[in-house]
Amino acid sequence: MDRRLLGLFGGLALLALVGLGVGPTRIEAWFAANSVVLRQAMVTGLLIGGVYGLVAMGLTLIFGVLDIINFAHGALLTVGMYLTFLLYDRFGVDPYLAVPLVGAALFLFGGLVQRLIIHPARNAPPHNQLLLTLGLALFIENALLVAFTATPRAIRLPYERDPIGIGPLVVDFPLRIWGTTITLPKLAAFVFALLLTGALSLLLQHTDLGKAIRATAQDRVGARLVGVDIHRIHLVTFGLGTACVGAAAALVLPFLSVDPQVGNTFNITAFVIVVLGGMGSIPGALLGGLLIGLTQELSVVFAPGSTKLLGVFLVFILALLFRPQGLLGRRL
Amino acid sequence: MNHRQRLLQDYARLAAVALPLLAVPFLVDPFLVSLAILTLYWAYLGNAWNIMGGYAGQFSFGHAMFYGIGAYTSTMLLLRFQVSPWLGMLAGAGLAALFGAGAGYLLFRFGVRGHFFALGTFALAEMLRLIAAETEFINRSIGVHIPLIRGDSWWRLQFERTQGNYYFVILGLFVLGMAVTIGLHRSHLGAYFQAIRENEEAAAALGVDVLRYKVYAVALSAALTAMGGSFFAQYFLFIDPTLAFGVSVSVQILLRPIVGGVGTVWGPLVGALLLTPLAELTRAFVRTPPPSLEFLRGRSGVDVMIYGALLILVILFIPDGLVGAGRRLWGRLSPGPRGGRRPS
Numbered sequence: 001m002d003r004r005l006l007g008l009f010g011g012l013a014l015l016a017l018v019g020l021g022v023g024p025t026r027i028e029a030w031f032a033a034n035s036v037v038l039r040q041a042m043v044t045g046l047l048i049g050g051v052y053g054l055v056a057m058g059l060t061l062i063f064g065v066l067d068i069i070n071f072a073h074g075a076l077l078t079v080g081m082y083l084t085f086l087l088y089d090r091f092g093v094d095p096y097l098a099v100p101l102v103g104a105a106l107f108l109f110g111g112l113v114q115r116l117i118i119h120p121a122r123n124a125p126p127h128n129q130l131l132l133t134l135g136l137a138l139f140i141e142n143a144l145l146v147a148f149t150a151t152p153r154a155i156r157l158p159y160e161r162d163p164i165g166i167g168p169l170v171v172d173f174p175l176r177i178w179g180t181t182i183t184l185p186k187l188a189a190f191v192f193a194l195l196l197t198g199a200l201s202l203l204l205q206h207t208d209l210g211k212a213i214r215a216t217a218q219d220r221v222g223a224r225l226v227g228v229d230i231h232r233i234h235l236v237t238f239g240l241g242t243a244c245v246g247a248a249a250a251l252v253l254p255f256l257s258v259d260p261q262v263g264n265t266f267n268i269t270a271f272v273i274v275v276l277g278g279m280g281s282i283p284g285a286l287l288g289g290l291l292i293g294l295t296q297e298l299s300v301v302f303a304p305g306s307t308k309l310l311g312v313f314l315v316f317i318l319a320l321l322f323r324p325q326g327l328l329g330r331r332l
Numbered sequence: 333m334n335h336r337q338r339l340l341q342d343y344a345r346l347a348a349v350a351l352p353l354l355a356v357p358f359l360v361d362p363f364l365v366s367l368a369i370l371t372l373y374w375a376y377l378g379n380a381w382n383i384m385g386g387y388a389g390q391f392s393f394g395h396a397m398f399y400g401i402g403a404y405t406s407t408m409l410l411l412r413f414q415v416s417p418w419l420g421m422l423a424g425a426g427l428a429a430l431f432g433a434g435a436g437y438l439l440f441r442f443g444v445r446g447h448f449f450a451l452g453t454f455a456l457a458e459m460l461r462l463i464a465a466e467t468e469f470i471n472r473s474i475g476v477h478i479p480l481i482r483g484d485s486w487w488r489l490q491f492e493r494t495q496g497n498y499y500f501v502i503l504g505l506f507v508l509g510m511a512v513t514i515g516l517h518r519s520h521l522g523a524y525f526q527a528i529r530e531n532e533e534a535a536a537a538l539g540v541d542v543l544r545y546k547v548y549a550v551a552l553s554a555a556l557t558a559m560g561g562s563f564f565a566q567y568f569l570f571i572d573p574t575l576a577f578g579v580s581v582s583v584q585i586l587l588r589p590i591v592g593g594v595g596t597v598w599g600p601l602v603g604a605l606l607l608t609p610l611a612e613l614t615r616a617f618v619r620t621p622p623p624s625l626e627f628l629r630g631r632s633g634v635d636v637m638i639y640g641a642l643l644i645l646v647i648l649f650i651p652d653g654l655v656g657a658g659r660r661l662w663g664r665l666s667p668g669p670r671g672g673r674r675p676s
Contacts, residue, residue, distance in 0.1 A: 069447055117644060124651040126447070127391055131590060131647050134583060138640030145633030260633070264579075268458065271451055307466075313459045320452045321442045 008322050034301060036179050041297040043180045049293020050190040051248050053286040054197055055266055056273035058244030064217040064280025065237040068118065068126070071133040074267025075140040076242050080106050080249025081258040082144060088155050088253075095155065095250050099192065103247040110242025114235050122234075137267075144260040154257035160184050185254035192251055194286075200244070201282050213237055217280050268309065269296070272316040278329020287327060291315075339518045342597070346514060349601075350507045357496030369499050369567070371608040373560065376506040378588035378600030379513055380556035385586060386595035387513075387522060388549035389529025390436075393450040394457030395557050395585045397435075398428040400464065400576030402558025403565040407476055408469070410488075417489040421562035425555035432554030436547045454582065461577035475572025478565065489566045498567050505563060509556050510597070516552075517597055525549055529595070557585070591646055593655030602654045606646075614638045 019027060031038070055077065062070045080102050087093040087101065117132050160183070163172045175182040204210035215223040216233045224230050245266075256262070273292050277284025292312055299311025319326070353372075357365050377399070385391050405427050406420025415423075439452050465473040484491045491497040516522035524545045527535040536542045565571045575581070592603025614635045621628045628634050650657045 063447075067447075069450065117648070120648055121651065124647075125594070127385075127450075127586075127590060127594070128647050128651055130393075130450070131587070132644055135640045135643035135647065139637055139644065140640075142633035142635075142637035142640065146631050146637060150632075272455070275448065275451060307462050310459065310462045310466075313455045313462070316455045317452065317459070320444050320448060320455075321438060324442065324444055324448060 011318075037301055038298070039178060040180045041301045042294060043178075043182060044186070045294035045297035046290055047182070047186045047190040047293070048297070049290035050193040050197075050286075051252055051289070052266075052269055052273055052293050053289025054193040054248045054251075055245055056270045056277065056285040056289050057197055057200060057282055058241035058248075059270045060274045060277070060280055060282065060285045061213075061237055061244070062241040063274055065213060066114075066118065066234055068129040068133065069271075070241070071130060071267065072113070072136040072140060073133075073241075073245060073270055074263030074265070075137040076106060076110065076263070077245040077249050077266050078144060078258065078260060078263035079109070079140060080246040081253050081256075081262065082148060082153075083246075084250040084253045085153050085155060085258055089153075095157070095253050096188065096192070099247050099250040102250045103243045106246030106249075107239040107243035111235050111239040113242070114238035118238065119231070119234065137263075141260050141263070148260065150259055150261075152257040152259040155253055157185060157254050160254075183255065189251040189255070193248065196244070196247055197282070197286050200240070204282060209236065213240075265309070269312060272312050272319075274326075275316060275324075276319045276326060278326025281326060281328045284326050284328035291327075335518065339514070342514045342518065343511070346507065346510050350503065350510075353503055354500075357499050362495060365496055365499055367609060367612055369502055370612075371604050372499075372502045372506045373563065373567075374584065374588050374608050375601040375604035376502065376509050377557060377560045377585045378592070378604055379506070379509045380553050380560060381585050382589040382595065382600050383513060383516065383525075383556070384549045384553035386589055386599070387516065387529065388525040388546060389595075390546060390549060391446075391450045392453045392550075392553070392582075392586070394453030394455070394582050395553075396577045396579070396581035397453070397457040397460050398432055398554040398557040399561035399564075399581055399585065400457075400460060400573075401428040401431060401554075402561030403571045403576045404464070404470055404476075404561075405558070406562035407478060407565045407571055410478065411476065416487050417562055417566050418487075421559050424558040424562050428558035428561075429551040429555040432550040433547050436550035437543070440543050440546050454579075457577055457582055458579070461573045464573035464577055473573055475570060475575070478569040478571075480569065490569070502563060502567075505559060510601075512552070512556065513597055521545070521548070526595070587643070589653075591643075591650070591653060593653030596653070596655045599653055599655045602658075606654065610642060611635075611639055614642070 055073070059070060059073050062068065062073075083102050083105060084095050084098045087098045088095060093101070113136065117136060118129060121128050121132055161173055163170050164184075165171075173182075173184040175184075175187065204214060212223065212228045212233050213236070215226070215228055216230050216237075220230055223233070269292060273285060273288035276291065277286070277288030292315065295311045295315050296308040299314075300308055303310070353368075356368050360368075377395075381392060381395050402421065402424035405424030406415075406417045409415035409420040409423060410417055435453075435456055439449060444452050464470060470476060478490070480492065481488055481490055482492060484493050484497060486497075489501065516525070524535070524540050527538070527540055528542055528545060532542055561576065564575075568575075588603035588607055589600040590603070591607055592601065593599030617638070618628055618631070618634045652660075
C-alpha cells in the first residue's frame with residue numbers, strides 16, 4: 001500500500017516537474033488556444049462515457065457473478081447493432097423503440113449462450129471459459145461478416161435536427177451550449193443509458209432477484225446454502241449482462257455505423273472500465289465509463305494524431321498497478 | 333528410474349520425434365512442407381507460451397508483445413544495419429526478455445494476478461501495437477518489407493529456391509524450445525514454477541522466492557517467443573503492427589497449448605498437430621465447398637466462423653486438453669495399480 005502511494009505521488013511529482021520544464025506560460029497559452037476543443041472533448045467524452053458505462057455494467061455483472069472474462073461481450077454488441085439496423089431498415093422501427101426489443105432479444109440470446117456454452121464448462125479451468133467466449137466472439141464476428149459483408153451500415157434519424165419541445169421549453173438540435181455542440185443522438189444515448197443504469201441498480205438493490213444475484217457474487221457456496229438456485233442466477237445474470245449491451249447497441253446506432261468488427265473497441269474499453277471502476281461494482285462501472293469516455297476524447301486533444309485507445313490503456317495499466325481493486329471496488 | 337535417467341529418456345523421446353521429421357521435405361510436396369512449417373512454428377510458439385502460462389501458471393493473454401519485439405528487432409537490424417537475422421533473433425530475444433522481466437516485475441510486485449494479470453498482458457500488447465502504428469522509425473502502420481534477395485542465403489536467413497530450408501530452421505528452433513522445456517520439467521527451476529502455479533502462498537512459505545521465479549518464467553518465455561517472431565518475419569518477409577502485436581497473434585499462440593494440454597511437455601505439439609491442419613482444411617473447404625454448400629464459396633469469414641465453432645466444441649468436449657484426455661483413456665485401457673500409469 002505504501003509503495004503504491006509512493007509510486008502515485010512520485011508520478012505526480014514527475015508530471016509537475018515536466019510541467020515546470022515546459023513552462024507555465026506556454027501551458028497557459030496552449031489551454032487558451034485549445035479551450036473550445038477541450039470543452040468539446042469533455043462533453044463528447046462524458047456523453048459517450050454514459051454508454052460505455054452501460055456496456056461495462058453488463059460486463060461487470062457477468063464478471064462479478066460468474067467470474068469469467070466474457071470476450072464475446074463486444075461481439076454481442078455488434079449483434080445488437082445489426083438487429084437494430086434490420087428493425088429500422090426493414091420495418092421502420094425507431095432505434096429508441098428498439099431499445100427494449102433488442103434488449104429482450106439479447107437477454108434470450110445471452111441466456112442461450114450461457115446454457116449451451118458457459119454452463120457446461122463451469123467446472124473447467126478459468127482459461128477454458130475465456131477461450132470459449134473467444135471462440136464465440138470469432139464465430140459471431142465472422143458469421144456477421146458472412147451475412148452482412150464488411151460494408152459499414154448506418155442509419156440517420158429523420159428528426160435529428162428538429163427542435164424538441166419539453167413543456168414550454170423548445171430545444172433546438174444540435175444543441176449549442178458553452179461553445180460546444182451536442183447532437184440529439186448522443187444526448188439521447190447518454191440520458192437513456194443513465195436511466196437504464198439506474199433501473200438496473202434499483203433492480204439489484206431492492207428486488208429478491210437482485211439480492212440473490214448479489215449474494216451469488218459475494219459467495220457462491222453461501223448463496224447456495226441459503227437456498228439460492230445459483231444455476232438460475234447464472235443464467236439470468238448472463239442474460240441481464242447481454243441485455244445491457246443490447247440496449248447500448250440500439251442507443252449507439254444513430255451516431256455510429258456498424259460493421260462486424262465494431263464491437264472490438266467496445267469490448268476492450270469495457271474491460272478497462274470494469275477494472276478501473278471495480279469488478280462487480282455497478283456505480284464503479286458508471287464512474288469508470290464516464291472517466292474512460294473523458295480519457296479517450298482528451299487523449300486525442302493532448303496527443304494529436306494518436307489513437308483514442310492509447311490513453312485508455314495507459315489508465316488501465318496505472319489502475320492495475322495502483323488500485324487493482326478498482327475505484328469503487330472492495331479491497332482484493 | 334532415477335532423475336538423470338528420466339531426463340535422458342525424455343531427450344531420447346524428443347530425438348525420436350525430431351529425427352524422422354528431418355526427412356519430411358524430401359518426401360512430400362511443397363504444400364505439405366509449408367503446412368509442416370506452420371505446424372512446427374505454432375508448436376514452437378505454444379511451447380514458449382506454455383513455460384509461462386502452463387508451468388508457472390501465469391496466464392498470458394498478450395504474448396504478441398514479445399513476438400512483435402522479436403519480429404521488429406531482427407527486421408530493423410537487418411534493414412538498417414545489415415545485421416544477420418540470426419544475430420537479430422538473439423538481440424530480439426534479449427530485448428523481449430528484458431521487457432518481459434520489467435513488465436512482469438511491475439505487475440507481480442503490485443500483486444496483479446489471475447484474470448487481472450491476463451488483462452494486463454493483453455493491454456500491454458495492445459499498447460505496443462498502437463505505439464508501433466505511430467512510430468516513424470518502423471514505418472508506422474504501413475509495415476516493413478524485407479527486400480527479396482536472389483537465391484538462398486543462410487546468413488540472411490532467406491531462401492528463394494529451397495523453401496525446405498525454412499523447415500529445417502523451424503525444426504531446429506522447435507527442438508531447442510522443447511529441449512528447454514524438458515530440462516525445465518526435470519529441474520529445480522521447473523519445480524519452483526509448478527509450485528508457484530499450484531499455490532503461491534504455500535510455495536512462498538516453503539522458501540521459494542515467488543517474485544523472482546515468476547519474473548524468470550516471463551523472461552524465458554518472452555525470449556523464446558521473440559525468436560519465433562524473428563522467424564516469422566524472415567519467412568513472411570513482411571511485418572506490420574497488427575501482424576506483430578495484434579490480438580489474434582496472442583490468441584493463436586495460446587490456443588495450441590490449451591487445446592493440447594496446459595503445462596504438459598507435449599501439449600503444444602499435439603495441439604498444433606490438430607489445430608493447424610484444421611485451420612488449413614476449413615480454409616480449403618471454403619475455397620472449394622461441396623456442391624450442396626456452393627453458396628459458401630469465396631465468402632470471407634466462413635473459414636474463421638467454422639474455426640470458432642470447432643474451437644468451442646474442442647474446448648467443451650476435451651476440457652483438459654488432448655494430452656490429458658489421452659492419459660485418461662490410457663489409464664482406462666491399461667490395467668495396473670490405481671488403474672493407470674502415473675503421469676510422469
